[in-house]
Amino acid sequence: MDLLYFLRLARKNWLLLVLSLILSVGVALVVTANTPPKYAATITMLFSSHDKKGAFSPAYQVSSLAQGAQSYANLLTSRRTLSQVTKPEDVERLRDSITAEIVPGTVILRAMVTDSDPARAAALANALGTRFARMIEQIERPTPTSRPTVKVTIVDAAEVPKAPVSPVPLLNVLVGMLIGLVVAVSSLILRDRLDTTVKTSAALQEASGSSTLGIIGYERDARRHPLIVRRKGHSSRAEAFRSLRTNLQFIGVDRKPRSLVVTSCLPNEGKSSTSSNLAIALAQAGWRVLLVDGDLRRPRLPDYLGIEGGVGLTDVLIGRVRLESVVQSWGDPSLFVLPSGQIPPNPSELLGSDGMRQLLADLVADYDIVIIDAPPLLPVTDAATLSALCDGTILVARYGRTRHEHVVRGIELLASVSARVVGTVLNFVPAKASRYDGYGYGYGYGPAAQAEVKTPVGV
Structure with missing residues (x-):
């Protein structure tokens, strides 16, 4: 950090x-x-000793007394001293409210008493000083009739404090x-x-070990209008998918993918909307695109595209219908859609069959690129099965939801079937995150932004 x-x-x-x-x-x-406010009253006392002539001299002239001054300060808060000032049951409370210290380099003792009542604080401090002075005189007498060797003199009596200290x-x-x-x-x-969710392209790249092909921004109405054809494609999401389309052209100069699986680690991470919009973006650039709904468990493309999905891929694989009769043209003349058809009881077996392998070979021969919307990787094995048959896989991660460990596990599953991960897409990135992390998915709308020359995938 x-x-x-x-x-x-x-x-x-x-x-x-x-x-x-x-x-x-x-x-x-x-x-x-x-x-409650606390008031502090301070009393200052001076220690003095008996000289050879029998008079009291200033205590700072007596080095031995100065060295033992701290012992007298400790005596100030002793039970014997405090019991002369307050009731026995209040000794501990009074001790907690007293601070006694020796001024460094001198034998001057300052004692501070704090109390919620300013007058009581001053009275307790003065009473403590008087009782303490008497006790020292009694203790420091060699004999009951002799003079005390140490005397405590009150220099400054405590006054009633005017302002609280706390x-x-x-x-x-x-x-x-x-x-x-x-x-x-x-x-x-x-x-x-502790947050292991993917929130940057760098984190996604680190987890997947593959480059990030696209950053798709979040739009408030994307759930109701998931396709980029709204507003004639003049939106941040449309620009992001055009950028993704451009990045795909730089993948594998000698081995460009003709069939792509679009999947995610878990549901609701945007893999269906990503596959749909990527297919639309490629078709707008003049590619002959076939979008296949390979999610035979929870097909979403019919809802997104507004097409009939009752007959499709499953019917072709079991030989019930011919491929030409179920492929539908959508929007742009170069975009075609193959729905999933009826949901089968054995999706994994059907997708991994020889019939699916032969069907993919026929589709790749007829179209510039085949994009397959596959189920999520971690719950079921369908996406891994399809990835093993196709030229490449794009893994979609959702900002703030897909976890680092999910991406790692998904990549491991793809690696176990020798699938080729061509890149990743970070989806639903909020605008503020793009500002902070420098995503900048671009806002160059207009004809100039859309004018791209088609690069045949077979080249």
């Missing part, structure tokens, strides 16, 4: 960070308002903001580290 990582994380989640700061300030103000609103707010910011940033980092 570097500074750039934190900056990107903060930029993506700036609203959450602002809300966390506002919440932490609010909590700090509530806590401050409900915290709570401090500004300090509480600053501490609250710091805690809120630390908690928010830590949560974001933890969530980001």
